[in-house]
Amino acid sequence: MEQLVELHLPNILGSEKEAIVKAVTIAEKMGFSRDRIEDLKTALAEACINAIEHGNKFDQNKRVRVTLAADDNSLQVIVHDEGDGIDPKKIPKKRVRDDGLPCRRGYGVFLISNLVNEFYFEKNPGKGNNVKMLMHLNG
């Protein structure tokens, strides 16, 4: 099975649902388990939210592009924004506040990295920022 789908989402919170619906359809066809599809949904949602909020900075003139590429063994998801990209070193690492409660924000990248098999940033100065995620069918 090989399939390539590209979606162009408005830069508005909530638009990620369109990509999630499409990704779920593809992942179901590929034979991913229900648990892994739930992981995919959350990882994709968080990548889109980061693109809208931190990449495109809520600028409604910008778009988020989601590319879903499926083959027999894996599903690759690329979330592209038109921002300057992020420095992975600047992503907050702290998860727990001094009072023992979880920190309020900064879970997007943390969740993505724990829910997909492979994940990395691709920074293209002047051309935007990609977050690439890979889920292996037997991973």
Added chain:
Amino acid sequence: MSKDIKVSTSRKGDIAVISIQGDVTAVTGEVIGNAYESADISNSPKLLLQFDKDCYINSGGLASLIDIASEGRKKQQKIHAYGLSDHFQKIFHMVGLTRCIPIFSSEEAAMKDF
């Protein structure tokens, strides 16, 4: 009220209950926050968060729930949750939210353990 979320409050004996259906996000989190702020809920020493099994929660929604946990701690309020899908139970564990809002398998178990 946001069209993506339905939140209602009630009381079961001395336990305040917030029932949540729909999407828990940065946008809809305000609805839950407003429900929590009502005096009957925020001043109750025991609070039960009753999630619908189809609830969707993203990182913005987690932030709203962490706000409630934070307020609850200031008031020495005990907060329990139940009804979450297996996936979102896993997410709660990942971010450490279960340290302040333990999850139970049923309403009975959640209420009994207060």
